Amino acid sequence: MGPASENPVLIQQLASQRAAAEQGQAAAQYELAHMLEYGRGTPADPAQALRWYRAAAEQGLPAAQFWLGNAYAKGRAGLARDSADALHWLRTAAANGSAEAQNYLGVMYQRGEGVPRDSGVAVGWYTKAAYLGLAVAQNNLGVMYWRGEGVEKEPAMAFAWYLKAAAQGEAWSMYNLSYAYTHGVGIGRNEAEGRKWLERAAERGNSSAQVQLGYALMQAARNEAEQATAAAWYRKAAEQGNASGQNNLGYAYETGSGVPRDYAQALAWYRKAIAQNNSHAQSALGSMYEEGRGMPKNLYEAVRWYGIASAQNNPEAMRKLGMLYEAGRGLEKDAVQAFQHFTVAAERGDQIAVERLIRVYENGELGQTASKEQAEKWRGKRQASAAPAGNGGAQ
Numbered sequence: 018m019g020p021a022s023e024n025p026v027l028i029q030q031l032a033s034q035r036a037a038a039e040q041g042q043a044a045a046q047y048e049l050a051h052m053l054e055y056g057r058g059t060p061a062d063p064a065q066a067l068r069w070y071r072a073a074a075e076q077g078l079p080a081a082q083f084w085l086g087n088a089y090a091k092g093r094a095g096l097a098r099d100s101a102d103a104l105h106w107l108r109t110a111a112a113n114g115s116a117e118a119q120n121y122l123g124v125m126y127q128r129g130e131g132v133p134r135d136s137g138v139a140v141g142w143y144t145k146a147a148y149l150g151l152a153v154a155q156n157n158l159g160v161m162y163w164r165g166e167g168v169e170k171e172p173a174m175a176f177a178w179y180l181k182a183a184a185q186g187e188a189w190s191m192y193n194l195s196y197a198y199t200h201g202v203g204i205g206r207n208e209a210e211g212r213k214w215l216e217r218a219a220e221r222g223n224s225s226a227q228v229q230l231g232y233a234l235m236q237a238a239r240n241e242a243e244q245a246t247a248a249a250w251y252r253k254a255a256e257q258g259n260a261s262g263q264n265n266l267g268y269a270y271e272t273g274s275g276v277p278r279d280y281a282q283a284l285a286w287y288r289k290a291i292a293q294n295n296s297h298a299q300s301a302l303g304s305m306y307e308e309g310r311g312m313p314k315n316l317y318e319a320v321r322w323y324g325i326a327s328a329q330n331n332p333e334a335m336r337k338l339g340m341l342y343e344a345g346r347g348l349e350k351d352a353v354q355a356f357q358h359f360t361v362a363a364e365r366g367d368q369i370a371v372e373r374l375i376r377v378y379e380n381g382e383l384g385q386t387a388s389k390e391q392a393e394k395w396r397g398k399r400q401a402s403a404a405p406a407g408n409g410g411a412q
Contacts, residue, residue, distance in 0.1 A: 024058060031058030038069060046073035047081045054094070067094050074106065082110035083118040090121070090131060100131035111142070119146035120154040127157075127166075136167025147178060155182035156190040163193070163203070172203030183214070191218035192226045219250060224259035227251070231265060235274065248275030255286060260293035267298060271310065280311025299326035300334035307337070307347075316347030327358075332365035339370065343383065356383040363398065371399045 031052050037045030050069035053062045067088075073081035086106030092098030107125075110118035123142035126135045140161050146154030159178035162171045176197050182190035191214050197203045199211030215233075218226035231250030238244040248269045254262025267286030270279045284305065290298035303322030306315045320341060326334035339358030342351045356377065362370035374395045381387035 027052070027058030029058075038072070041076070043073045043076040043078040043081070046070075046076070047078055050081070050084075063094055067096070077113065079110045079113040079115035079118070082106050082113065083115045083121070086110060086118060087121065090125070103131060111145070114149070116146040116149040116151035116154060119143075119149070120151055120157065123154065123157060127161075136161070138167075140167040147181075150185075152182040152185035152187035152190070155179075155185075156187050156193065159190065159193065172197070174203075176203035183217075186221065188218050188221035188223035188226070191215075191221060192223050195226065219253075222257070224254040224257040224262060227254035227257075228259055228261045228265060231262070235269075238275070241275070244269075244275035246275070255289070258293075260290045260295040260298070263287075263290035263293075264295050264298040264301065268301060271301070271305070280305070284311055294329070296326040296329040296331035296334065299329075300331050300337065303334060303337065307341075316341070320347045330365060332362040332367035332370065335365070336362035336367045336370040336373075339373075352383040356385060359383075363395065368399065371395055375399070
């Protein structure tokens with residue numbers, strides 16, 4: 018079958034909708050506009066689509082009113098962005114029972130987009146839409162209860178709304194349920210249930226869940242086949258534009274975990290993540306420059322990328338800068354700077370930095386006085402910290 022614009026069935030439907038639209042039927046005007054917008058039964062015609070959406074909206078059709086408000090809010094379909102017109106049509110649609118418009122207004126007030134930021138008003142709109150059964154609004158309302166944003170913090174209420182949304186297949190709510198079960202927030206801790214909801218969210222296409230599932234599988238992998246399964250989840254997230262997925266896939270290529278070792282592919286994925294300001298990828302690029310993997314060694318570039326990542330409080334990058342200061346590689350040798358970088362990295366959970374500080378205090382290194390008490394303190398940190406050493410991919 019040819020393009021949708023040439024499909025004979027759609028051409029016939031278009032003619033039928035046009036006839037009804039010209040007789041003033043609002044539902045037909047909306048359907049005609051939709052077909053014109055997406056080129057179904059005819060080449061796409063945005064100007065004519067806008068004309069019929071507006072006609073349906075002016076007759077009181079909530080779906081058309083929501084479409085028009087959304088178009089004004091985003092400045093699309095040939096319309097200039099106009100907050101006043103957006104609010105007019107969105108509020109009109111919301112008053113006429115459009116749950117989508119109510120949810121959209123909630124988002125605008127939560128983020129302060131086109132309106133003054135007001136979490137309380139956002140909760141009000143999310144609540145209206147949630148009670149009308151809109152899954153995304155149910156999840157959004159759950160988030161507000163979870164955070165205590167615009168409403169008293171109430172994890173159990175958040176969990177209840179997540180559950181309602183998840184029952185309708187809403188992927189973010191599935192991801193949120195996974196967190197709730199895994200950490201025992203709003204519901205009794207149940208790691209098996211947490212894993213079940215994580216897998217469901219990943220299968221529904223939630224890229225954050227795909228990254229976390231891939232990370233869990235990679236950490237538990239016992240052979241190459243299991244690593245390949247983990248890397249496949251990273252790829253799904255990466256191809257959706259998820260920066261953590263891009264970083265983790267880059268790390269898989271760099272280390273040959275679940276994919277053939279390929280420095281060129283590692284660099285390509287790291288750079289995609291870096292374009293989104295991912296600090297793990299910035300630090301990883303610094304390491305590749307420092308060690309000359311896939312490129313000539315360049316300590317100047319290594320220091321530069323470690324510095325960029327450190328400015329975002331990345332502990333691995335801070336620790337690696339400390340190592341360069343200690344060794345006097347690419348930077349002037351400086352025990353004070355080395356110690357400071359190791360300390361900050363360790364406080365942020367970097368295990369290699371923790372181990373370095375233990376030795377510092379055991380042996381009185383980097384200008385510090387030997388101290389059994391301080392060494393024991395950092396041993397306790399070693400036991401308490403769960404953060405992975407090195408890049409290892411971000412959860």
